[in-house]
Amino acid sequence: MTLGGWFELIASGVITGGVYALVALGLNLQYGLMRILNVAHGEFLMLGAFVTWTALTFLQISPLAMLPVTFVLMMALGLAVHRLVFRRLTRTSPNLDVFEARGLMVCFGLMFLVQNFAQMAWGGDLRGYDFHSEPVAIGGAQFAANKLLLLALALAISGALIIWLRLTLMGKAVRALMQSPTGAQLVGIDTERLHPLMFGIGLGLSGVAGCLLSMAYTISPSMGEPYTVTALIVITLGGFGSMTGSLVGGLALGVIEAVGTDLTSPSLKALLSYSVFIAVLLWLPNGLFKR
Numbered sequence: 001m002t003l004g005g006w007f008e009l010i011a012s013g014v015i016t017g018g019v020y021a022l023v024a025l026g027l028n029l030q031y032g033l034m035r036i037l038n039v040a041h042g043e044f045l046m047l048g049a050f051v052t053w054t055a056l057t058f059l060q061i062s063p064l065a066m067l068p069v070t071f072v073l074m075m076a077l078g079l080a081v082h083r084l085v086f087r088r089l090t091r092t093s094p095n096l097d098v099f100e101a102r103g104l105m106v107c108f109g110l111m112f113l114v115q116n117f118a119q120m121a122w123g124g125d126l127r128g129y130d131f132h133s134e135p136v137a138i139g140g141a142q143f144a145a146n147k148l149l150l151l152a153l154a155l156a157i158s159g160a161l162i163i164w165l166r167l168t169l170m171g172k173a174v175r176a177l178m179q180s181p182t183g184a185q186l187v188g189i190d191t192e193r194l195h196p197l198m199f200g201i202g203l204g205l206s207g208v209a210g211c212l213l214s215m216a217y218t219i220s221p222s223m224g225e226p227y228t229v230t231a232l233i234v235i236t237l238g239g240f241g242s243m244t245g246s247l248v249g250g251l252a253l254g255v256i257e258a259v260g261t262d263l264t265s266p267s268l269k270a271l272l273s274y275s276v277f278i279a280v281l282l283w284l285p286n287g288l289f290k291r
Helices: 003-034 041-059 063-092 096-122 145-167 169-179 181-186 191-214 224-238 243-263 266-283
Strands: 135-138 141-144
Touching: 003 041, 003 141, 003 145, 003 169, 003 191, 003 224, 003 243, 041 063, 041 096, 041 191, 041 224, 063 096, 063 191, 096 224, 135 145, 141 145, 145 169, 145 191, 145 243, 169 181, 169 191, 181 191, 224 243, 224 266, 243 266
Parallel strands: none
Antiparallel strands: 135 141
16 A cells, blocks of 8 residues: 555544544543443434534535534533433432442433434434535545544544643533542532533533534434444543543544554454454553543
């Protein structure tokens, strides 16, 4: 393979990895802070994609204009879900282990509920639209303009979240809760306010990822589940509770999948991902960025 071919291959993996990172950041925020292993996370990505498709198809609203709209809509939905479900679970669960188990079962139910709602609302067919699909030449390789835009926005949003968590007072409170929930409460951090807010932001990021994906790929009601599994692999690779780890892990997994499938077969993509997952659990159980 020529140098230009390798560049194109790795760049395509980075593009995919940017979306992986954005989805993983939202899921890591939920699990790292509240111990909610939200297996329905990808379904909200799917909702964000369909909301964007509907807005463009019927109202002629640009997907770029829908980015903040999908974030706000999915965040509001996340706040409602937390208030109706997880706040009650927190109060009725005798300990954290019971809360995690109950929360996992609730998320499975939520996953099937959202999937069936999407099938009733939009049907089971593949959907898509044409948005800046013209080729752009970079370094002798050609990429679709929408995929380059997808990568740039995904990295910008991921970087903004990481900077916000590091530099703002609320971000420091979130990181304190991740490191020591008891210690954070002792110094006056309000978990009753931060938990639903971060759960909502996590789902908002998932909705934004769905909006970005719809610009370049076809969408369907069943598209969310594979992204949930991929996000779990990414946060295991990067380290639970590490936002930087989610970003690096997402980009790394995208490149590994791209190079691996090119050298072997595209049908082995899932095998490569799960092999990385198992290897990390065996040799780096705390991930690349230990917390």
